[in-house]
Amino acid sequence: MxxxxxxxxxxxxxxxxxxxxxxxxxxxxxxxxxxxxxxxxxxxxxxxxxxxxxxxxxxxxxxxxxxxxxxxxxxxxxxxxxxxxxxxxxxxxxxxxxxxxxxxxxxxxxxxxxxxxxxxxxxxxxxxxxxxxxxxxxxxxxxxxxxxxxxxxxxxxxxxxxxxxxxxxxxxxxxxxxxxxxxxxxxxxxxxxxxxxxxxxxxxxxxxxxxxxxxxxxxxxxxxxxxxxxxxxxxxxxxxxxxxxxxxxxxxxxxxxxxxxxxxxxxxxxxxxxxxxxxxxxxxxxxxxxxxxxxxxxxxxxxxxxxFLTREGQKMGKSLGNVLDPEVLLERCGTDAVRWYLLRDIQFGDDGDFQQQRFVDLVNNDLANTIGNLLNRTSSMARKWFDDAVPPAGSDAGPEHPLAQQASRTVSIVLSRMPELSFKAGAEAILQLAIAANGHLNDTAPWSRMKQPGQDDVVANDLYVVLEAARVVGVLLSPLLPELSARILAQLGIDAVNGPWKDQLRWGGLTSGSVLPKPNPVMQRLELEEPL
CATH class of the missing domain: 3.40.50.620 (HUPs)
Incomplete structure (x- = not known):
């Protein structure tokens, strides 16, 4: 036949x-x-x-x-x-x-x-x-x-x-x-x-x-x-x-x-x-x-x-009393934390091991510190020095800027790896963009430059590119962490991602002069005093 x-x-x-x-x-x-x-x-x-x-x-x-x-x-x-x-x-x-x-x-x-x-x-x-x-x-x-x-x-x-x-x-x-x-x-x-x-x-x-x-x-x-x-x-x-x-x-x-x-x-x-x-x-x-x-x-x-998932190196089972209840995880940790750990730390396709301390460390280091603090401190400086608004972007803030180039590479990685279910690769690329933005902020030290006469335009440019990188991070996080993505974009005065990405992933999406809301932490630190 x-x-x-x-x-x-x-x-x-x-x-x-x-x-x-x-x-x-x-x-x-x-x-x-x-x-x-x-x-x-x-x-x-x-x-x-x-x-x-x-x-x-x-x-x-x-x-x-x-x-x-x-x-x-x-x-x-x-x-x-x-x-x-x-x-x-x-x-x-x-x-x-x-x-x-x-x-x-x-x-x-x-x-x-x-x-x-x-x-x-x-x-x-x-x-x-x-x-x-x-x-x-x-x-x-x-x-x-x-x-x-x-x-x-x-x-x-x-x-x-x-x-x-x-x-x-x-x-x-x-x-x-x-x-x-x-x-x-x-x-x-x-x-x-x-x-x-x-x-x-x-x-x-x-x-x-x-x-x-x-x-x-x-x-x-x-x-x-x-x-x-x-x-x-x-x-x-x-x-x-x-x-x-x-x-x-x-x-x-x-x-x-x-x-x-x-x-x-x-x-x-x-x-x-x-x-x-x-x-x-x-x-x-x-x-x-x-x-x-x-x-x-x-x-x-x-x-x-x-x-399969194990817990602290052991197979989960009722007889061992180590089963992780998704309802308990949701109540104590929230969707963003759990989604980030599962999609960012475990290569989807391989076996994975849920380790509570690593879970807490990754969520706090990646989301609360690297991404959350980046947005919070940059937005606070922009509001303080530029009338509660997105600073004016200078000629150096265009697609040739190093952060814009990093954002472009990040977008390419996410677009190519996500269809393959390589969530880990996509998440790590997004995190690296946030790390690069933090690095740029530390290297340029706008808090010091702002004290020097005639440096307003330079500071405005530096803050703009970091805020724009944060916007790209927020957009790219949408499929992985939709709730955190919405909070990041709201912090930038932008609506949550809805519909095709095509236009939203272009560098320069932040409008200079648009109002920046008062910053609030977009990700609370995870504190787990007892085992889940």
Whole structure:
């Protein structure tokens, strides 16, 4: 069988705006409340979505929750509530938390939504019509936490899941299978591309898995009642991963129009990037593309698998009592501090370690001292000596000024690295611009020059370029730290960034003579006397 890989450029139509950019978080599993890992992924996607909007792209940012499966069924039973009530409660906590973190998602999908069932049935109909659904027997060791079969041999003695550290369960049941093996050649071709799986460190793992030979996988369960029913198969519900992956499509078609797979290329599909944890890379880079090929739909452009977070060098877990609660982080530290640490200190894609002292030091040194104090003291001097206004810019304050050149290089780095999800590189470049502005201020020492006769114009020029550099810093911080960005720009008498960046990143955006508000600290120092 030959299935041609349909790519984005071949989709029939795009959304009616300049360019379509769809990005997704995973659909988070609602067996428990939100944790720092899901918050980390969502913050990163939010930064990417905001950046793409500043590029004048039409963005669809999708997140949501995965609400079916045996793990949820058992969790609800243990709590003495119905699975639906459990899902309603946990899903509401996700919605509320993302609102409090100021996450700018466009769609929030729940897989218990009736519209999702319609889409799953349509998709299943296509896959079945392609001849890719067969009946078979599934035997093996199963992890309820992962909702997947493991590769442990049948005669293994008391095997455990390496992720959840819980005993595996032996399963032997008749299920429906998706004929993944038919797509061996196409998936090999797909994962061989260097632009499909990111970061590069994740590619070989998937390639090795595919080269071992793809095996058909079960898409139904006969012993799980909490799931979507399989049409024409009494007693069978869809395997949670078959159901959950289709949530990306349901979210796009949740636009007030009909659930029709033929509309997907007008509703934002294919996705520009799926951002996921590295533990579910196989599902997104192998199973999901094969399912889409079977249904005759385009493939996502890219799958990005990021690393895990530890705390002080240890894996986080309830048994260790070291789980970082995102609600506590938000209340005690605020969005700017947490976003800065996660996006600036950890290379997105690698594993990261949350260290409280480093967290406090980075936030205070970078945000409160380097950026905050720069703006505060420069604005105070400008107000004192130039009638509460932006000083007049001299001929030396143009694009050839060293700070203007540094700003231009910073803009180039941010524009090139942010689409690659290299948030760390972008954040560090912005910080270096602020450090350069501080250096210029210290080198020129306007507080000394102002005491010398005839130096007003020189001082005005020096203060102008530093304030303009601070403005560029504020604009560039908008996708990473939207709240701090707004406060920086307000301190300069400018509205928060809204819309395309194009004109706002040009050097010279500050208007001489415009009023400078009375300065207030834009970033309070972080003081944590107790462990988080």
């Amino acid at each position: 030959v299935v041609r890989i349909q790519r984005r450029s071949e989709a029939a139509e795009f959304l009616p705006f300049k360019m379509n950019y769809t990005l997704t978080t995973p659909l988070y599993y609602v067996n428990d409340r939100p944790h720092l890992g899901s918050t980390y992924t969502t913050i990163a996607c939010d930064a990417l979505a905001r950046f793409q909007r500043h590029q004048d792209n039409g963005v669809l940012f999708v997140t949501g929750v995965d609400e079916h499966g045996q793990k949820i069924q058992r969790t609800a039973e243990a709590r003495g509530v119905s699975p639906q009530l459990h899902c309603d409660e946990i899903s509401a906590r996700y919605r509320d938390l993302w609102q409090r973190w100021d996450i700018s998602q466009d769609r929030f999908i729940r897989t218990t939504a009736p519209r999702h069932l319609q889409l799953v049935e349509q998709f299943y109909g296509r896959v079945k019509a392609s001849g890719d659904v067969i009946t078979g027997r599934q035997t093996g060791w199963y992890c309820v936490g992962c909702e997947e079969y493991k590769d442990d041999p049948a005669d293994a003695m008391e095997p455990h899941c390496p992720i959840h550290q819980r005993p595996l369960e032996w399963r032997d049941e008749e299920n429906l299978f998706f004929r993944l093996s038919r797509y061996q050649e196409q998936i090999e071709e797909l994962v061989a591309r260097d632009d499909f799986i990111a970061p590069a460190s994740r590619r070989q793992e998937v390639r090795n898995f595919v080269q071992q030979g793809l095996r058909d996988f079960s898409i139904s369960r006969s012993n799980v009642s909490w799931g979507l029913p399989v049409p024409g198969q009494p007693g069978h519900t869809f395997y949670v991963w078959f159901d959950a992956l289709l949530g990306y499509l349901s979210a796009l078609l949740d636009d007030g129009h009909s659930i029709d797979l033929n509309r997907l290329n007008q509703a934002g599909w294919p996705a520009s990037v799926h951002v996921i944890g590295k533990d579910i890379l196989r599902f997104h880079a192998v199973y999901w593309p094969a399912m889409l090929m079977s249904a005759g739909l385009p493939l996502p452009d890219r799958v990005f698998g990021h690393g």
